[in-house]
Amino acid sequence: MPLNEKYEAVIGLEVHAQLSTKSKIFCGCSTEFGNEANSNVCPVCLGMPGVLPVLNKQVVEYTIRMGLATHCTIAPKSIFARKNYFYPDLPKGYQISQYEEPICRHGYVDIELNDGSTKRIGVTRIHMEEDAGKSIHDMDTDTLVDVNRCGVPLMEIVSEPDMRSAHEAYQYLYSIWQTVKYLGICDGNMEEGSLRCDANISVRLKGEMTFGTKTEVKNMNSFRNVERAIEYEINRQIQMLEDGERIIQQTLLWDAANNVVLPMRSKEEAHDYRYFPDPDLVPVIVEEKWIEEAKRLLPELPAQRRSRFIDQFNLPKYDAGVLTQERELAEYFENTVNGLVKKSSDNYKTISNWIMTDVLRVVNESKMAFADFSVTPSHLAAMVNLIIEGTISGKIAKEVFDEMLKTKEHPKVIVERKGLTQISDTSAIEKEIDAILSKFPNEISRYRSGEVKLMGFFVGETMKVMKGKANPKVVNEILQKKLSV
């Protein structure tokens, strides 16, 4: 029996999302990334004696939003706790987090599997906490500490151990990423650490009810790394069990350069955080009214938007999935559709094709934001309108699109300036076709004796002579008429 059929993996993820607030969670220091070391600090986030933290309300708002988007119960009362450990990047000697009474519990996320089916992944809890500072080990013979990140608000989303493969973990993380981006509560940048993911992984024989010994894998700073690291760790554990070895419960770091996991030198040997309620922060009470208001402010979420795109625009499931990946992209599509002169499923599909191929190619290559993209939705709509009206062909449109990218001009201006208007005048086209047909009597008889694929040759010749500007539909019609016996 292949090993991957003999064993099954059990995976749970802890995702830390940095909330996009302007100020820190317990003080008014800026959360801006990349500022000079120790410039966004004050007595509160430096952990000076006698200071008092005050909770940033936006952090609560954002976390409630995430809780609602993942179908959690919002706790009527939640409190903050101190997680005690000594590390230089944590000046107070404790991290303010939530322990026994987190703000959100018992939610779920539906992910899509390769076979098209849906799987529900449980969300155990979502809580608010502060980030730690940054230790730098390679700038001095000693360790240097930058406290800027200390107190930046984080939301920790803990899943149930419901995932059974690296791919499922990937899909779950993707869904969390998509949701925080749609909600506008986190920028989702994994490379910069705005979204971080740790995985708890164990394996067991299929059919076994109890869990095996788990390891925790950290330092996976991209979607691809998450999938690769989990895959690696699952195989490592299976191999160990096959060799009769015991799995040791430990924390591992993913080394992306060498494709391996390495044991982490532990921050504190005994994980004894001695949590207790933080006396400096009073309970957060969330009444029904607040939850109702938060629900009202929720935007349309990715899954809802995707099914609406399928229903409203008659798009294939695949197109709807691609177009709703990001909120800005979905909005770009809808704004383009709004500019159509003729609303029809065919025209929606035409726009979808242009966005999925041409627009996304340029946007992905340049890593630019949709707001900065040189072809606006109204210009793209105007270009598609020119195709619908028969002013330009799809092929000429490619040329117009490239020009729009460069000059940001309106497509009509480009078509006029470059003389790209399509010729639909039947008599003009007929004249050219007559001239061409007179040059190829052999091909005509071959066509008439059954070599119908030669039609493409005649169309090509006509287009060549007319510099691609002839209306292909008219060319086809005339050729059909003239070549039939």
Place this chain on the structure above:
Amino acid sequence: MAVTIKDVENIAKLAKLEFTDEQKEKFLHQFNDILKYMEQLNSLDTSNVEPLSHVIELSNVFRADEVKPSTPTSEALKNAPEKNDKYFKVPKVIG
């Protein structure tokens, strides 16, 4: 449940502190005295009492998400025993 010397040593380690055997012995008695007092509280029936996390009856104390001026870096570093330019400097953590 009584505290042992081993518990005292573990707590000292978590606090990154070192003590002599005499001091440990002294803490052992003090810790156990505190626990004995707690035992006394445990004799009360609290099954119908909601756990109390805060002694003051306040909730929802918030601030608006507004950036306030931070402390100048030179001020922030003033009490640091060691620094390197704009950084706090501490003994090597790993490596």
